[in-house]
Amino acid sequence: MDQRISxxxxxxxxxxxSRAFYVDGLGWRPELHxxxxxxxxxxGERLVFSLWQREQFEAEVGAIAAGPGVAPFTLSHNVATEAEVDAVLAxxxxxxxxxxxxxxxxEWGGWTGYFADPDGHRWExxxxxxPIGQRVLP
Incomplete structure (x- = not known):
C-alpha cells in the first residue's frame, strides 16, 4: 500500500x-456538491476533504459512536508565520x-491555536x- 491519504x-x-461555514465563511471552493x-x-494536490451528511455516512460506514468529549483527531492547517496563524483563526x-x-x-517552538467547525471537529x-513543518507548506 502506498503511504498517502487520498x-x-x-x-x-x-x-x-457545513457548506456555509467552509465555502461562504472560509472561502473554500467546492469540487462536488x-x-x-x-x-x-x-x-491539496492529491487530497479531497469530504463532508458527508451523517445519515448517508452511517448507511455506508456504520453507526457513529456518540458521547461526551472531543473526537480523537485534529485537522491541521499549517502556515508560514505567526501572523498568518492569527489571521486564519480570526x-x-x-x-x-x-x-x-x-x-x-x-513547548516544541510552534505557534498554534484551535477552532471548531459547526460539528465540533477541531482544526489546529x-x-x-x-523541518517537517516546513515540508507541508505550499
Missing part, C-alpha cells in the same frame, strides 16, 4: 450548515467557528519551525 471524510449533522448528501473540496471566527483555544507558543492552525 480523502478525509467527516460526517456532519447538517451539510448545508450534492445537497443533503455530500460536499467535496480540494484540500477568519474562522468571523465565519462562525467556535474559538477553542487562542494561539500560543508551544499552526506555524511549525521544524
Amino acid at each position: 480523502f478525509i471524510t467527516l460526517a456532519v449533522a447538517d451539510l448545508e450548515t 450534492e445537497p443533503g448528501e455530500v460536499l467535496m473540496l480540494a484540500a 477568519e474562522a471566527r468571523a465565519a462562525g467557528a467556535d474559538p477553542v483555544e487562542a494561539a500560543q507558543r508551544r 492552525i499552526a506555524t511549525n519551525p521544524g
